[in-house]
Amino acid sequence: MTDPLAPLLELEGVAAAVKTAQDAVFGVHRHPANLRGGSATAAEASVRAARASAAIDGADPEIPADAAVTDPVLAGALRVAESMESLLPTWRRAPRQALARMHVLAASDLVEDQDLLGRPVSGAGARLELLTQLVTGATSVPGPLLTAVVHGELLALRPFGSADGVVARAAARLTMIATGTDPKSLTVPEVACLRRVARYREAAEGFASGEPDGVREWLLFHCDALERGAKEARGIAESAG
Template identity: 65%
Template structure:
């Protein structure tokens, strides 16, 4: 069978961007701090990713030294971040189940009625597109990690399957995909910080992807690879801080 994502590597600039992103993330994993101390740096990366993802979604990034997080978006993003490790196996074999759980965690404080938590909204093509996406995640493509992660991310943003906290879910699903594919097996990179800092470009690129045009898809894929490059630099700063006197 033809790989549905294979043609994406032929889009202008995509192959080079993918190679750069993969090299940048691989280099972070070779950092001396991350050879043994990666659990601590990965934990810091996870928190930074959650805070940045919340800001993109309109949340408050502040985390009090004592007491709970009052902002519901940030609280949800942090719950999602804590669940990614335990959810990895589910994501690999049953992506729809993992997405439902991510949404429950992300949106629990954002909806008055929890009846819709974890359930995709009714709509033309929503279920079908989610099924297609799940098929890619469980082995329907041999595309490199940066491509699959970007497609998962962009499709969930475009589809907005739940109607609330879709952005937090989409970025978490992309993070899971980066781990699953071996692109970032320890979850060290923090592309979410780049998305936060480049929020207007992020939204523009996501809209371009949603058009489905070759130009729009290429714009999104190269942007996501740029975010991985920047996320690798963020990860390097975390590792360097861990060894600073």
């Protein structure tokens, strides 16, 4: 059976970028602080990722001293981050259920009609089904590539109509864990995306266009974000001792 994502590895520079990104992430896992478990790095990375993801969507990323978060986008992103470990088994076997749960967590303070939480908008079903097939084994491409496709496709599809960016970036983190790209969830590519948010949005639009050049630019951008996210994680590990 033909791998639907295999042709993406033939795009100029993509295979090399994928390998560079994976090597950078693996390097973080070999840092002495993370060889001992990496729990401190992972905890800090989770919070930084949630704050950056919320900020990309216009939220105030600052967490008050009393931890009483009032920004609804940030609150939702933090709820999703706190649930990643419990969501992982569902993501591996039933990604649509995991996406629905992430939307409930991310958007519960954003929508008036709570019955809409976790329900894809009309017309999203077919593409979501194709995406879930990729996540559950329809492709054998390297993890960084699948992660980029999951991230880009969910940004393009906007399957719920609210909190879609937060859900897309959380799904990308789950894919990194599930594929073994970043099994301890140590890296913070979300911060790299926030620091170049205009380029991030431009690249995502290129992917959504479906044009080969646009898809290629998104894949290269995403791999670079993984590499930069690994550098961020290395800094966290060094601070943790």
